[in-house]
Amino acid sequence: MMKLSNLQTKLKRSEQYLPAEDTFFLADIIEKESGNMALDIGCGSGYLTNILKNSFNLVVGTDISYNTLRVQNYKVENVVCCNSADALQLKFDLIICNLPYLATDEIIDVATDGGKDGLELPIEIISSALSHISNNGKFLFVTSSLSNYTELINFVESKNYSAKIISKKKLFYEELIIVKVENLLS
Numbered sequence: 001m002m003k004l005s006n007l008q009t010k011l012k013r014s015e016q017y018l019p020a021e022d023t024f025f026l027a028d029i030i031e032k033e034s035g036n037m038a039l040d041i042g043c044g045s046g047y048l049t050n051i052l053k054n055s056f057n058l059v060v061g062t063d064i065s066y067n068t069l070r071v072q073n074y075k076v077e078n079v080v081c082c083n084s085a086d087a088l089q090l091k092f093d094l095i096i097c098n099l100p101y102l103a104t105d106e107i108i109d110v111a112t113d114g115g116k117d118g119l120e121l122p123i124e125i126i127s128s129a130l131s132h133i134s135n136n137g138k139f140l141f142v143t144s145s146l147s148n149y150t151e152l153i154n155f156v157e158s159k160n161y162s163a164k165i166i167s168k169k170k171l172f173y174e175e176l177i178i179v180k181v182e183n184l185l186s
């Protein structure tokens with residue numbers, strides 16, 4: 001993970017990620033989900049968090065960028081500025097994350113850049129998310145053919161969770177991928 005001082009400099013310049021193809025792709029999937037508690041990691045503008053509010057009793061959004069949370073276009077009541085789910089002591093029926101997945105030598109924009117092979121930030125985020133999935137809960141994340149998504153799936157499985165690709169969408173320059181993670185015994 002990058003040095004804390006570097007991260008703080010990047011975050012000062014970070015800007016809200018506005019809903020895009022990857023956001024809408026995940027939106028189509030989560031519209032079919034319902035339950036008690038849901039968490040949107042890296043909630044950005046709050047677009048997806050607001051969809052979850054229609055079918056979950058308690059919805060929380062987190063984002064590492066305070067700038068983003070301050071100016072959200074789709075305001076969310078329960079937002080926490082933290083890394084992934086680190087500040088939360090709760091377990092969730094559904095966790096979602098539209099990951100910053102681009103493979104980049106350096107992390108310049110935390111909204112899009114995943115670091116080497118598009119794995120560094122995603123692994124950090126996923127590690128934290130796993131321990132917040134309730135027994136019968138699930139975690140859905142968006143990744144892409146532009147990152148080494150097979151490695152991400154292997155990483156999740158190495159932590160004793162199941163990980164399956166449930167949807168793919170071809171765009172002009174990449175293929176978007178949604179992975180579903182569950183506890184092995186659920």
Ligand SMILES: C[S@@+](CC[C@H](N)C(=O)[O-])C[C@H]1O[C@@H](n2cnc3c(N)ncnc32)[C@H](O)[C@@H]1O
Binds near residue numbers: 042064068110
């Ligand atoms: C691709 S954007 C997705 C935004 C929004 N969820 C959407 O789908 O439009 C990724 C978001 O993750 C946030 N982010 C990046 N690293 C994070 C981390 N370690 N913990 C929490 N949020 C993070 C970024 O600030 C950004 O808002």
